[in-house]
Amino acid sequence: MKRVGIIGIGHGVFGRRSDATVQELAFEAFRDALDDAGIERDLIDASVIGSVPEYHKQRSLAGVVQEYLGLVPKPTWLTEVACASGSAAMRTGWMAIRAGLHQVVAIIGCQKMTELSTAEILALMGRVGEVQWESGFGTTFPGYYAMFAKRHMHEYGTTREQLLEVAVKNHFYGAKNPYALFRKEISAEKAMASEEVATPFQVYDCCANADGAACVILAGEDQAKEISDKPVWLDGVAAATASMSVLRRPHLVGLPSAEQAATEAYAMAGIEPTDVKVAQVHDCFTVAEIMAYEDLGFCGKGEGGPFVTDRQTYIGGQVAVNVDGGLKAKGHPIGATGVSMTYEIAKQLRGEAGERQVPDADVGLTHNVGGIGQYCFVQVLKRD
Amino acid sequence: MFKWFGKVNYTPYTKVSDFAQHLRDGRLMGSRCSRCGATSFPPRADCEECLSGDFEFFEVSGRAKLHTFTKIVAAPTGFEDVAPYLVGVVDLEEGGRALAWFGDSIAEDEVEIGMDLQVVPRIFEESEEIKVYYSLEPPGTTWSKT
Ligand SMILES: [Zn+2]
Numbered sequence: 024m025k026r027v028g029i030i031g032i033g034h035g036v037f038g039r040r041s042d043a044t045v046q047e048l049a050f051e052a053f054r055d056a057l058d059d060a061g062i063e064r065d066l067i068d069a070s071v072i073g074s075v076p077e078y079h080k081q082r083s084l085a086g087v088v089q090e091y092l093g094l095v096p097k098p099t100w101l102t103e104v105a106c107a108s109g110s111a112a113m114r115t116g117w118m119a120i121r122a123g124l125h126q127v128v129a130i131i132g133c134q135k136m137t138e139l140s141t142a143e144i145l146a147l148m149g150r151v152g153e154v155q156w157e158s159g160f161g162t163t164f165p166g167y168y169a170m171f172a173k174r175h176m177h178e179y180g181t182t183r184e185q186l187l188e189v190a191v192k193n194h195f196y197g198a199k200n201p202y203a204l205f206r207k208e209i210s211a212e213k214a215m216a217s218e219e220v221a222t223p224f225q226v227y228d229c230c231a232n233a234d235g236a237a238c239v240i241l242a243g244e245d246q247a248k249e250i251s252d253k254p255v256w257l258d259g260v261a262a263a264t265a266s267m268s269v270l271r272r273p274h275l276v277g278l279p280s281a282e283q284a285a286t287e288a289y290a291m292a293g294i295e296p297t298d299v300k301v302a303q304v305h306d307c308f309t310v311a312e313i314m315a316y317e318d319l320g321f322c323g324k325g326e327g328g329p330f331v332t333d334r335q336t337y338i339g340g341q342v343a344v345n346v347d348g349g350l351k352a353k354g355h356p357i358g359a360t361g362v363s364m365t366y367e368i369a370k371q372l373r374g375e376a377g378e379r380q381v382p383d384a385d386v387g388l389t390h391n392v393g394g395i396g397q398y399c400f401v402q403v404l405k406r407d
Numbered sequence: 408m409f410k411w412f413g414k415v416n417y418t419p420y421t422k423v424s425d426f427a428q429h430l431r432d433g434r435l436m437g438s439r440c441s442r443c444g445a446t447s448f449p450p451r452a453d454c455e456e457c458l459s460g461d462f463e464f465f466e467v468s469g470r471a472k473l474h475t476f477t478k479i480v481a482a483p484t485g486f487e488d489v490a491p492y493l494v495g496v497v498d499l500e501e502g503g504r505a506l507a508w509f510g511d512s513i514a515e516d517e518v519e520i521g522m523d524l525q526v527v528p529r530i531f532e533e534s535e536e537i538k539v540y541y542s543l544e545p546p547g548t549t550w551s552k553t
Contacts, residue, residue: 142484145483145484146483150483155418158415159414159417161415161482161485161489162479165481166477166479171475173477174474174520219478221478221480221481268449269504271504275474
């Protein structure tokens with residue numbers, strides 16, 4: 024089977040983007056990706072939009088994005104799997120190319136989250152879990168991950184210091200990323216002094232909502248080689264689910280969807296976890312990154328805490344993780360996140376990450392989680 | 408009358424709506440498949456195992472162990488007036504799990520993963536409409552309407 028390659032990447036600034044509509048954000052990333060690929064827009068024969076509709080006033084977003092990018096009358100469609108919507112767009116673009124239906128596909132992850140009022144955000148936050156049996160007790164997004172953290176601490180002795188080291192690391196690298204929402208290093212002391220959200224989490228355990236967009240242009244193997252002198256190959260595109268309800272999960276110390284998607288992505292790409300040099304993982308909360316190390320097999324179950332404090336996920340460690348700042352410092356415009364992760368890995372594998380460059384990065388991975396783990400997408404990327 | 412269930416109810420219509428009626432009468436009910444006997448808590452009308460749509464309610468003891476918990480400080484819409492509140496997930500003796508608030512009978516510093524608890528049917532006293540839920544209480548606590 025022919026491979027699918029990344030021939031162009033684009034990224035906009037993440038943050039409170041009161042200067043732009045969601046399609047204008049998409050345009051920034053798309054233009055950037057076309058420039059990067061060095062191709063004419065006409066070569067794109069379809070687009071896939073990753074976004075979560077309930078944040079936008081515009082209904083059925085794909086249509087208005089397609090129009091604003093000037094891609095009409097070519098086909099487009101939207102993928103939605105909560106915070107993993109961008110990776111679902113990547114995966115369906117990959118499928119369309121492998122099926123022979125399209126040759127060059129633009130994947131656009133975009134999200135405008137700050138248009139909603141605080142009241143609207145708080146109402147949405149109350150429906151993040153399973154609404155029949157859980158939301159009636161006032162559960163929240165941080166509340167669920169806080170319960171994963173409590174259980175992880177109970178079973179493995181994971182500490183507050185280990186959790187907050189994730190935030191410290193990601194802010195350290197976010198400070199060096201021009202697209203990041205927070206471009207400031209933080210200390211563990213400062214994180215420890217921040218306001219309580221849901222025990223054991225404080226403000227610095229949580230990522231922030233943001234507006235933003237990222238774009239990746241995919242092409243089939245022959246075309247990718249023709250167009251690009253540095254294609255990055257999308258060799259693993261696995262996805263899996265776990266129950267929506269935490270009442271029906273086999274355990275609450277990791278994400279079963281991530282464990283399964285990782286296993287399948289490694290098999291698909293013919294690699295082992297230890298081959299991965301650089302990874303983007305879904306650090307919506309500090310514990311989420313620690314669970315990701317374990318679910319992805321970077322370390323053993325329960326070893327995620329010491330793994331970060333031993334600096335194994337800094338550049339120079341076993342595997343550099345979230346050296347673009349992660350969701351924590353870069354911000355989390357949910358539909359854009361999966362595509363932004365792919366952007367960063369492509370940049371790393373091309374050796375263009377500047378002061379954040381991971382030496383000898385030849386195999387990279389993205390781990391993008393939807394909701395509280397009901398969806399997980401894992402990609403393996405390689406360079407020639 | 409499933410709209411009775413929860414401080415805020417998002418799903419007034421369900422095939423297991425009698426659950427709320429039972430809860431109002433002080434009984435915590437799971438479901439049992441009439442064809443294969445598979446049980447579930449929370450109850451479900453359609454069997455996950457054999458796909459049958461025939462089920463009956465059966466009463467669970469409410470005896471449980473704490474699996475994990477959190478204190479939610481930043482509350483969503485409809486819960487601001489009760490924040491902060493302690494939420495726990497428990498493993499039920501008969502299988503299945505429940506997510507619920509801790510009752511006032513347990514102080515925050517007494518809460519510990521693995522502790523024995525009782526899931527107790529409750530009615531919101533301060534509300535004019537009927538609102539039912541369940542809470543996590545010390546073992547042996549029995550249901551009382553007030
Ligand atoms: Zn059955």
